Amino acid sequence: MDRMASLYKDSRSAVSYMIKEITHICRNMKTRAPGSTGEREAGEYMADVLRKDCGCTRVTIETFTEHPAAFYGYFYFSAAFDCLCAVSFFVRPWLSIVFGMAALLLFIFQFVLYRQVIDPLFPEKESINITALRTCSGEIRQRILLNGHIDAAWEFPLNYRFGGIVFEIPGVAAVIGVLLYITLGICSLCHASAWVRDVGYWGLLFVPFFLLVGCTYNPRRVVDGANDNLSGCYMGITVLREMERLDVTLENTENGVILTGSEEAGLRGAKAWYAAHRSDYQDVPTCVLCFDTIHDPDKLMVNMRDLNSTVPSDRALASMFLHAAKEANVPCRKGCVPLMGGSTDSAAFTQGGFRSIGITGLSHKLEDYYHTRRDSCDNLNETGLENCYRTVVRFIEETEARCASQP
Numbered sequence: 001m002d003r004m005a006s007l008y009k010d011s012r013s014a015v016s017y018m019i020k021e022i023t024h025i026c027r028n029m030k031t032r033a034p035g036s037t038g039e040r041e042a043g044e045y046m047a048d049v050l051r052k053d054c055g056c057t058r059v060t061i062e063t064f065t066e067h068p069a070a071f072y073g074y075f076y077f078s079a080a081f082d083c084l085c086a087v088s089f090f091v092r093p094w095l096s097i098v099f100g101m102a103a104l105l106l107f108i109f110q111f112v113l114y115r116q117v118i119d120p121l122f123p124e125k126e127s128i129n130i131t132a133l134r135t136c137s138g139e140i141r142q143r144i145l146l147n148g149h150i151d152a153a154w155e156f157p158l159n160y161r162f163g164g165i166v167f168e169i170p171g172v173a174a175v176i177g178v179l180l181y182i183t184l185g186i187c188s189l190c191h192a193s194a195w196v197r198d199v200g201y202w203g204l205l206f207v208p209f210f211l212l213v214g215c216t217y218n219p220r221r222v223v224d225g226a227n228d229n230l231s232g233c234y235m236g237i238t239v240l241r242e243m244e245r246l247d248v249t250l251e252n253t254e255n256g257v258i259l260t261g262s263e264e265a266g267l268r269g270a271k272a273w274y275a276a277h278r279s280d281y282q283d284v285p286t287c288v289l290c291f292d293t294i295h296d297p298d299k300l301m302v303n304m305r306d307l308n309s310t311v312p313s314d315r316a317l318a319s320m321f322l323h324a325a326k327e328a329n330v331p332c333r334k335g336c337v338p339l340m341g342g343s344t345d346s347a348a349f350t351q352g353g354f355r356s357i358g359i360t361g362l363s364h365k366l367e368d369y370y371h372t373r374r375d376s377c378d379n380l381n382e383t384g385l386e387n388c389y390r391t392v393v394r395f396i397e398e399t400e401a402r403c404a405s406q407p
Contacts, residue, residue, distance in 0.1 A: 152225025274352025
């Protein structure tokens, strides 16, 4: 294990490599929308790096079909149902209840839980997942897989122009407005007095927010995604590359990297990966560390709950990562992905039966670069990347030592 210390000493060099590679992809390759040729181009490039520079004996590229426009295309349906909920109240109150319930159920299942409710209504495309494994020198007793997603997001115009708080207002207001009209519709059916209709007129103040929901994203602009999430991809790639470059081979731990496609389309790549490998990797204890948007050194956190706080992470794994951060003298804390905060691929891996945690390096209140054109290679944070890298190295070192000590 003494040789693992060399990875700490060269952490600055490792970060320089990350930034160089991320910059190369952002500046010289096509944008990486889910299911796009740019996503495939970047994925194949990183797969080649894993083969040539990281000592991976097995590198597999798998394709899967999806409907990437559906995840954010949901907002058009939501805006339409919200507006119909308001307008129909003055014509047929029962219709207001129907449209309102449709809007709420679509919000819960398509957007909060990431179910594929309306996906078949959108064009089908092909995306990719990449799995690379670097074997150990002795008996394989455990496996650590490091994950990042290849694709980048479509831009959020309101977050770019006004910030995260303003970005979230239309969604919150839309939910309140729909609940109001559902309540008024029920009261109207129960023969409530004339005040119900008067309140309905005041409720029309929510209509502008209903319309703004349809402007949540700009399908014509794909951001560079340097932080979200080339930082996550190259966190895993760089650890394996440094181990190969410095001739560090673990005895009982098989390391690997999973690069998933179409995370920004609703974790579609991670879902496809675990569907294809549900019965694989059961030979030894296996965990997945998912890195997403590693930027702010003061915001490095292990998310104890993911997918809009609906999916719990592996608590033992989280404690191990937090201990590794403490030993590496890196500030790291517990957190969670809140409602309307989205998700990391960790939620999908957990749902697929794998031990997993999501590690992020940003505020979930939405940074000004989150899903905006500010997420460029000029906006990478060296300290944030180095802190996470040092923690990952320490995590691997500690888990290998613990594994070796067991009979």
